[in-house]
Amino acid sequence: MRRKQPKANMADQPDSPGAQPENAQAALRLRTFLKGVVYHDNRSVSIDCTVRDLSDSGARLEFPTRVGVPDLIELDIPQRHRTYTARVMRREPCEIGVAFEDQRSSEPRRTSDTQLAERVQKLETEIAAMGRLLKQLKAKVFPNDGEAQ
DSSP, X not given: OOOOOOOOSGGGSTTSTTOOOGGGGOSOOEEEEEEEEEEEXXXXXXXXXXXXXXXXXXXXXXXXXXXXXXXXXXXXXXXXXXXXXXXXXXXXXXXXXXXXXSOOTTSOOOSOHHHHHHHHXXXXXXXXXXXXXXXXXXXXXXXXXXXXX
């Protein structure tokens, strides 16, 4: 996959007020075309957007018209079943770049929900086997318990 090359603009100049650290786009961003919804003002305002690039640390959001959003927003991506708290790092007339506030990219992650479902199934099987073993042990230790009931 190719990394998005940053556009040359005034924010790329070290002396400009909008300059960002060199590693601001260090995370690999995947090109996407996902529906997103930006929320702000305690979710009283919602704005539809298109998530054009996405990484563990941030995203590039595109809007059909000029929008004004505060520095701190919530980004909901329904297709991914995820909502992120994000800080606006870059602004253009119909586009913003955001950094996710809750970065957990250093934590180990499962590769998919399928792996989680397989683990749950394995644990349920083990619990059922332990229940059967417990029943057998009770029958050996308390052989007359079943007759008293």
